[in-house]
Amino acid sequence: MKLATVRHGGRTTAALVVAGGYQPLPARNLSELLALPGWKAILKEASSGHCGPDVLPASEVELLNPVPSPAKVICCGLNYSEHILEMGRELPSFPTLFAKFADTLTDPDAPIVADESVDLDWEAELAVVVGSTLKDASEDEAAAAIAGYTVANDISMRDWQRRTLQWFQGKAFDRTTPLGPVLVTADALDPEAGLEVICTLNGEEVQRGNTKTLVFSAAKLLSYISTFTVLRPGDVVLTGTPGGVGMGMVPPRFLKDGDELVTEIPGIGTLSNRISLRINASL
Incomplete structure (x- = not known):
């Protein structure tokens, strides 16, 4: 699967790339998402289509550096x-x-x-x-x-x-x-x-x-x-x-x-x- 960090409406979010756009995930960016112990389970649930808010249209988001705060x-x-x-x-x-x-x-x-x-x-x-x-x-x-x-x-x-x-x-x-x-x-x-x-x-x-x-x-x-x-x-x-x-x-x-x-x-x-x-x- 493909993941991204996007800006939409002045806010940033980690997101799963889906048909037509980006499904927000429960973190402001992928750096924060990967720091969560259960990030793989979050992705599995999100990719199943059973959770998450509405998809953000691709035309309305700006793609950002996916991992903005690595320690190294x-x-x-x-x-x-x-x-x-x-x-x-x-x-x-x-x-x-x-x-x-x-x-x-x-x-x-x-x-x-x-x-x-x-x-x-x-x-x-x-x-x-x-x-x-x-x-x-x-x-x-x-x-x-x-x-x-x-x-x-x-x-x-x-x-x-x-x-x-x-x-x-x-x-x-x-x-x-x-x-x-x-x-x-x-x-x-x-x-x-x-x-x-x-x-x-x-x-x-x-x-x-x-x-x-x-x-x-x-x-x-x-x-x-x-x-x-x-x-x-x-x-x-x-x-x-x-x-x-x-x-x-x-x-x-x-x-x-x-x-x-x-x-x-x-x-x-x-x-x-x-x-x-x-x-x-x-x-």
Whole structure:
């Protein structure tokens, strides 16, 4: 099933995607819903059609970042073999990880405003949302704890990223990582069987990869991360980007003011973000 966080009539609600619209659920957003011990039972009851208020028409709602308040946002920097090779690196034995803040996330159709960067780059990604607490988890336990999957773009300020050996400052600008438009529950998708991850820039395809080529699967990432920090319901893990980022092109290519960036994973949905970069609008 597909879940969302929507705004309707000035209020936000977690919702189940149904024919013609969105059925509200008893939480203001999916972060709050996943924190409820009985969230799976709530979804089962809602999907049976025997509970819940009237459906909100799709034309009357605004889709928001589905999980606006994760305690942790952890990202895998190099996880598709072709992207690793285009960056001039060898395939890793362990995942390359870094963190973001909840403030870094934004809505699926939000503008991306990043006036401080001249080398703004795209990174289309599959994101995993945790559904139950994980600590020292096996891969099987990690797989069972996945609430679902959504789409992300780890938009990166390469000039800031290159300032030091640490990536953090180029990855954590406020409201620069769109997420959404919905969360597809884990029983409805299997990334290991293969999901296309696609990014287009002003209508031109710049990235296309498949999650079956991930070096570290979603379950492997969650298992590994849980060995050093506890993961809780609503936490988000970005699984890495396929080849085709601007920094890997010859010559390098970066986003310009007014560009339209579209990120899609068929079966989940599409992000559409307009770039606002006044610092390089005249370039």
